[in-house]
Amino acid sequence: MSKASIPKGTRDFLPSEAKKRAYLFDTIKAVFESHGYDPIETPAMEHLQTLLGKYGEEGDRLIFKILKRGDKFKAALQSGNDFADQALRYDLTVPFARFVVQHRSDLSFPFKRYQMQPVWRADRPQKGRYREFYQCDVDCIGTESLHAEVELLQIIETVFDRLGLSGVEVRLNNRKILMALAQYLNAEERLIEMTVIIDKLDKIGLRKVCEELSSIGFADDQIKKLVDIITLTGNPSVLFESLTDTFAQIPDGLKGVEELQFLFDMAKALNIKGLKLDLSLARGLNYYTGAIFEVTHPDFKSSICGGGRYDDLTSLFGLEGMSGVGISFGADRIYDLLEQKGLFDQNTSASAQVLFANFGEQEVKYAQNIAAKLRAEGIACEVYLERVKMKKQFSYAHAKNIPHVLSIGSEEIGGALLPIKNMASGETQKLSLEAIISLLNSKNDH
RNA sequence: GUGGCUGUAGCUCAGUUGGUUAGAGUAACGGUUUGUGGAUCCGUAGGUCGCCGGUUCGAUCCCGGUCAGCCACCCCA
Numbered sequence: 001m002s003k004a005s006i007p008k009g010t011r012d013f014l015p016s017e018a019k020k021r022a023y024l025f026d027t028i029k030a031v032f033e034s035h036g037y038d039p040i041e042t043p044a045m046e047h048l049q050t051l052l053g054k055y056g057e058e059g060d061r062l063i064f065k066i067l068k069r070g071d072k073f074k075a076a077l078q079s080g081n082d083f084a085d086q087a088l089r090y091d092l093t094v095p096f097a098r099f100v101v102q103h104r105s106d107l108s109f110p111f112k113r114y115q116m117q118p119v120w121r122a123d124r125p126q127k128g129r130y131r132e133f134y135q136c137d138v139d140c141i142g143t144e145s146l147h148a149e150v151e152l153l154q155i156i157e158t159v160f161d162r163l164g165l166s167g168v169e170v171r172l173n174n175r176k177i178l179m180a181l182a183q184y185l186n187a188e189e190r191l192i193e194m195t196v197i198i199d200k201l202d203k204i205g206l207r208k209v210c211e212e213l214s215s216i217g218f219a220d221d222q223i224k225k226l227v228d229i230i231t232l233t234g235n236p237s238v239l240f241e242s243l244t245d246t247f248a249q250i251p252d253g254l255k256g257v258e259e260l261q262f263l264f265d266m267a268k269a270l271n272i273k274g275l276k277l278d279l280s281l282a283r284g285l286n287y288y289t290g291a292i293f294e295v296t297h298p299d300f301k302s303s304i305c306g307g308g309r310y311d312d313l314t315s316l317f318g319l320e321g322m323s324g325v326g327i328s329f330g331a332d333r334i335y336d337l338l339e340q341k342g343l344f345d346q347n348t349s350a351s352a353q354v355l356f357a358n359f360g361e362q363e364v365k366y367a368q369n370i371a372a373k374l375r376a377e378g379i380a381c382e383v384y385l386e387r388v389k390m391k392k393q394f395s396y397a398h399a400k401n402i403p404h405v406l407s408i409g410s411e412e413i414g415g416a417l418l419p420i421k422n423m424a425s426g427e428t429q430k431l432s433l434e435a436i437i438s439l440l441n442s443k444n445d446h
Numbered sequence: 447g448u449g450g451c452u453g454u455a456g457c458u459c460a461g462u463u464g465g466u467u468a469g470a471g472u473a474a475c476g477g478u479u480u481g482u483g484g485a486u487c488c489g490u491a492g493g494u495c496g497c498c499g500g501u502u503c504g505a506u507c508c509c510g511g512u513c514a515g516c517c518a519c520c521c522c523a
Contacts, residue, residue, distance in 0.1 A: 005514085008514080008515085055522095056521090058520075058521055058522090059521080059522090061447080061521095062521080062522085091522095091523085119523085121521095121522075121523090123520095123521075123522075124447085124448095124519095124520090125515090125516085126516075126517060126518070127516085127517070127518090128522095128523085129521095129522075129523085130523090133523065134523085135523060136523095196521090283522090284521065284522065285522090302522070302523075303522075303523065304523070305523075306522085306523065328523060329523075330522090330523025331523080332523070333523055334523090357481085357482075359481070389480065389481095389482090390480090390481055390482045390483090391482065391483070392483095393482075393483085394482045394483035394484090395482095395483050395484085396483085397482095397483065398483045398484050399483090399484095405482075405483080407481065407482070409481060411481090419481090419482095421482070421483090423483070423484080424484095426482095426483085426484085428482085
């Protein structure tokens with residue numbers, strides 16, 4: 001007999017948790033759909049080649065690979081390599097790019113899709129980090145319009161607003177500015193190393209950032225120029241002006257500034273709040289080419305949402321000129337944060353509104369009949385399936401948080417009135433079926 | 447992949463300066479004479495004290511290893 005347990009970094013969800021998760025997913029989904037995004041799904045596993053090389057060196061290491069089976073596995077054993085040909089998806093964006101290329105003739109562009117599915121990473125689990133977790137992606141692909149970015153900003157604001165979570169910070173930057181920065185420092189080939197380091201600015205502080213830059217060979221004057229830029233703060237429009245001066249000779253930089261300026265202008269026009277320009281925001285995924293987003297909350301250590309624009313992702317699968325932008329909500333982290341802040345309580349309830357308690361087999365049959373009528377009226381209800389003591393049946397209703405118990409005994413069979421107990425008040429009243437239906441329906445409306 | 451902390455009942459934790467029958471709370475189950483729940487009361491059950499090895503007359507307690515969990519780094523949702 002093996003011990004009952006699940007793999008590291010995975011979780012079971014009890015009914016109370018699963019209901020809260022359903023509420024979270026439903027809320028996010030409703031916002032996505034209200035902006036015209038359609039759902040898609042892709043398989044849990046992809047060809048290993050589809051995923052490899054898309055997430056950087058670190059990312060490749062964290063991909064869960066699936067062992068070959070049978071003769072192919074034996075052959076791999078003998079050669080000592082190529083043990084895997086498939087892998088669990090690492091995120092939803094790369095499979096989405098694959099999907100778009102593969103099904104391009106069935107899609108009309110710009111294509112707006114959402115996708116809420118689990119992804120897997122062979123990371124070491126810790127607070128806010130799981131090996132299996134859900135991402136809720138929205139992407140708009142096939143347009144370069146910056147209005148797509150604006151729409152994502154609206155979605156972010158609406159989602160957290162509906163979840164009742166205040167205080168979220170949406171940090172914004174643009175990869176073109178980071179590229180320009182590398183050019184400005186004559187360090188274009190160090191772009192990735194550089195961005196990884198400056199991304200840590202708010203975490204490790206300016207001094208350590210300088211040390212790290214120095215340790216990978218940046219000269220002091222380069223570091224100074226860089227620091228002067230990434231530590232710029234204040235009013236975005238003033239900031240944009242000074243960046244425009246700095247990047248006067250660098251087209252990428254000017255473009256990036258212009259794009260950011262547009263987003264901030266639009267956000268102001270649409271009254272989107274909580275936006276913050278952060279020139280040190282880099283994000284690890286290397287396929288981003290334009291706007292990059294990251295959403296954080298002061299009470300949570302890691303980001304709860306992130307994304308950006310990618311111009312060339314589909315070209316990895318043979319389709320050029322397909323720019324897209326998307327973000328991903330980290331459902332599990334958002335769940336943890338909502339739980340931590342006690343924002344779930346008023347939003348979840350019992351599945352059934354009524355439990356039918358019974359005194360025997362005949363009564364169960366009778367109860368099933370009435371239950372079917374209630375369900376036809378849109379009232380969720382449940383029949384206790386066997387004859388056990390009333391105490392046990394009422395305890396069951398209590399444990400499941402079912403607000404009403406309707407007892408069926410020999411007296412009730414064929415009778416006009418049914419005793420329905422309100423579990424919160426403890427009061428029992430005898431009502432006709434019609435009265436019960438209208439009582440429960442009136443509660444439904446709220 | 448690197449480092450730190452922890453590992454006693456389903457859960458939360460006591461405890462033994464190493465000594466023979468390891469405790470509590472809570473949850474579960476049952477009972478208070480079979481038509482009524484939510485911390486009324488009573489009772490029952492549940493532990494190879496993570497696993498392996500060492501020291502010792504003796505280890506749940508000390509030491510080593512191992513596994514697992516948590517936290518941090520890396521990286522990320």
